[in-house]
Amino acid sequence: MITLKELRSKRKSVAGIEQLTKALKMVSQTKLLKAQHQWRRAQKELDSMVRRLEHLRYFDFLDQTSLEKKEKPIITDSKETVLDPKHLVVLASDRGFCGGFNGKIQKAFLECMLQMQTLKRVTIVGKKITLWGQKEALRYPHVQFEFLHSIQNFAQKDAAHWLENIYKASDNEDLQGCYVLYMHYVNAISQHVVWGSLGNFSPDHKKKFEEEESFFFMEKSVGEYFNQTLPLLLPDHSTLLKSWEKMCTCKHFLSLIQEHLVSEHSARMMAMEQAGDNASQLLSSLQKQYNYLRQNQITKELVEITAALQSVE
Structure with missing residues (x-):
């Protein structure tokens, strides 16, 4: 049977775990607000x-066939x-x-x-699944695997340079x-894994430009306007288009990384909250057990003292 000394030690350990989970929850909550x-x-x-x-495309800076190819959702799911x-x-x-954050990503x-089936290259970002990814890479010898160990450094410093x-290495310039493959943020208690193409970043901007007030809305096209005013400063249409699309793609990629970090901090916050609740329940159970054993010990000592007094009399 467990003793009071063992119960005190276990209760102290569980109380420390409860404090640790509360601290981790507060840290995750702070990081979540910053990431959001x-x-x-x-x-x-x-x-x-x-x-x-879209304004540039509207004024013939991009041909309409390319515009139709771009009108796809940013976020796709496994059914697409x-x-x-x-x-x-x-x-x-x-x-x-x-919680099951990394497990869901591994399954997806x-x-x-x-x-x-046509994959040629896989890049895994994050220390937690690097070892697992190295083992999985042995199953796909036809695919080139790349491992980047820190997603924090990748999000803050290396993403634009890597992209x-x-x-430069891609045959398809629009990627x-x-x-x-990332964790899509729905709310604080719900996230799910999705994948999306880096080339799809403009689904929510299909408004009629004629209804908006903008500098670009004039009788002449933007190209004609700049060719008549600043002919030496205007770059080639294709060069301007490629540069602007690269900027949009880079910003889209950084936005996906930030959303993934929001999901990670949210999942960690909820996991620590659940762990803290479990620790509180266990601590309450241990406290009841400790009180029960302590009361039994006190009762036993009182009975022994009473019996000794009666024997003396």
Whole structure:
């Protein structure tokens, strides 16, 4: 039978775990608010850039056939038909303590590998699933695997430089064949894994431009206007288009990474909250057991004292 000393030790350990989970929850909540702010800012910048891109397309800076190809959803799910994927970027996390966050990503990655038969390259970002990814890479010898160990450094420093290298190495300049597998943020208690193409970043800007007031709305096209006013400063249409699309793609990629980080911090916060609740319940149970044993011990000692007094009398 467990003793009071063992119960005190166990109760102290559980109380320490409860304090630790509460501290981790507060840290995750703070990081979540910061990540949400960065994600909203990135999304707002992306919306502004895509709107400018649509204006350029509207005034013949991009041919209409290319515009029709771009009108696809940003976020896709596993039910969508994937067309000729070449490169898959898998976003995970650097740390654990976030429930089934990394497990869901691993499961979705295996499903993607079954569906994407034309993959040539896979990039896994995040320390937590690096070892697992290295083992899985042995099953796909025809696919080139790349492992980037820190998603925090990748989001803050290396993403734009890495994407520029992908542009240089890619045959398809609009990166339609490059897909990102990440955790889509729904709310604080719900996130699910989706994948989306880096080339699809303009679905929410199909408004009629004639109804909006803008500098670009004039009788002459933008190209004619600038050719008559600043002919030496206006770059070639195709060069301007490619540069602007690269900027939009880079901002779209950074926005997806920020959304993934928001989902990670949210999942960790909810996991720590659940762990804290479990620790509180266990601590309450141990406290009741401790009180019961202590009361039994006190009662036993009182009975022994009473029996000794009666024997003396």
